[in-house]
Amino acid sequence: MRLRKKKERVSTEINAGSMADIAFLLLIFFLVTTTINPEKGIAVKLPPWSDEEVDPTQLNTRNVFSVLINFNNELSVRKEPAELKDLRADAKEFIMNPTGREDLSESPDKAIISLKNDRGTKYEMYLQVYNELKGAYNELWDEEAARRFPGKKYEDLKRDQKKAIQKKIPLVISEAEPVDAQGTGK
Amino acid sequence: MSKFKKRKGGGSPGISTASLPDIVFMLLFFFMVVTVMKNEDLMVDVSVPKADQLRKMEDRSLVSYLYIGKPLPQFQSEYGDAPQLQLNDKFSSIDRISYFIQAEKDALPEDKKDKMIASLRVDGDVTMGFVTDVKTELRKAGQLKVNYAAIHGEVGK
Numbered sequence: 001m002r003l004r005k006k007k008e009r010v011s012t013e014i015n016a017g018s019m020a021d022i023a024f025l026l027l028i029f030f031l032v033t034t035t036i037n038p039e040k041g042i043a044v045k046l047p048p049w050s051d052e053e054v055d056p057t058q059l060n061t062r063n064v065f066s067v068l069i070n071f072n073n074e075l076s077v078r079k080e081p082a083e084l085k086d087l088r089a090d091a092k093e094f095i096m097n098p099t100g101r102e103d104l105s106e107s108p109d110k111a112i113i114s115l116k117n118d119r120g121t122k123y124e125m126y127l128q129v130y131n132e133l134k135g136a137y138n139e140l141w142d143e144e145a146a147r148r149f150p151g152k153k154y155e156d157l158k159r160d161q162k163k164a165i166q167k168k169i170p171l172v173i174s175e176a177e178p179v180d181a182q183g184t185g186k
Numbered sequence: 187m188s189k190f191k192k193r194k195g196g197g198s199p200g201i202s203t204a205s206l207p208d209i210v211f212m213l214l215f216f217f218m219v220v221t222v223m224k225n226e227d228l229m230v231d232v233s234v235p236k237a238d239q240l241r242k243m244e245d246r247s248l249v250s251y252l253y254i255g256k257p258l259p260q261f262q263s264e265y266g267d268a269p270q271l272q273l274n275d276k277f278s279s280i281d282r283i284s285y286f287i288q289a290e291k292d293a294l295p296e297d298k299k300d301k302m303i304a305s306l307r308v309d310g311d312v313t314m315g316f317v318t319d320v321k322t323e324l325r326k327a328g329q330l331k332v333n334y335a336a337i338h339g340e341v342g343k
Contacts, residue, residue, distance in 0.1 A: 041335040
């Protein structure tokens with residue numbers, strides 16, 4: 001009789017009360033190891049490597065929007081000192097030239113933005129300037145998209161529609177070899 | 187009346203915790219899915235600049251990372267505190283970039299090789315001389331799709 005009793009006990013259900021504890025342990029492990037890191041950035045396409053550098057200053061100066069950053073992270077636009085906060089609006093005006101001024105670009109597809117920095121320029125400053133220039137183009141594309149396809153943003157357009165807008169307002173940011181005013185060399 | 191009294195006398199039953207494991211498992215699966223295990227330890231201090239014209243990178247498997255920044259304090263006695271380039275899990279000189287790009291490309295399937303993106307995770311305080319040299323090497327290696335890693339934020343503050 002005793003033996004029988006024992007057998008009956010073995011078949012009782014497994015206690016699932018500790019399941020929560022195990023799950024919590026795993027949860028905390030994943031919470032700690034998770035890094036929701038920002039996988040975002042500014043996408044650029046570098047020009048292919050060639051030994052001879054294109055010098056934008058040789059082109060018609062009317063069509064060149066030269067942006068210079070020196071080693072003190074100061075900005076100059078078309079040889080005048082400038083502020084970062086005005087850069088985007090200035091670039092947009094230069095590219096589109098809405099009032100037909102003599103000293104701004106002839107047409108958006110002829111506009112060239114020339115970006116030159118010093119070897120001592122901080123990367124942060126460079127990226128912010130690049131960001132503003134890219135922002136100018138993004139805003140212009142959005143405006144053009146809204147004009148052609150009312151109520152739509154550039155991002156929502158189809159591939160060939162984007163192409164058409166890019167043909168009208170091509171993104172040309174030419175980066176010259178940096179100068180080395182401080183003589184830091186490498 | 188007597189009915190009410192009876193209920194009160196019974197005392198409040200405790201909340202059932204039987205569904206707690208389910209809730210926890212749900213959370214657990216969420217974190218398991220979103221977790222990306224970092225396969226390399228950062229040896230340089232990188233805090234990327236802020237920008238607001240950002241694009242998300244769709245496919246992480248296509249992205250190769252180049253880290254540039256000051257070495258972390260424990261490596262400074264050996265490597266100094268000048269900015270260094272980190273490829274995979276060790277410091278590298280700039281001329282290793284073309285090998286690195288080639289190796290990363292080889293690891294991708296044939297149809298995705300030309301879609302590879304080099305993500306530059308550069309500290310904001312690094313000077314452009316170094317970054318330009320890296321960019322030049324990338325151009326020489328034929329890796330023209332580049333991404334400047336940044337976090338979203340106001341510019342010019």
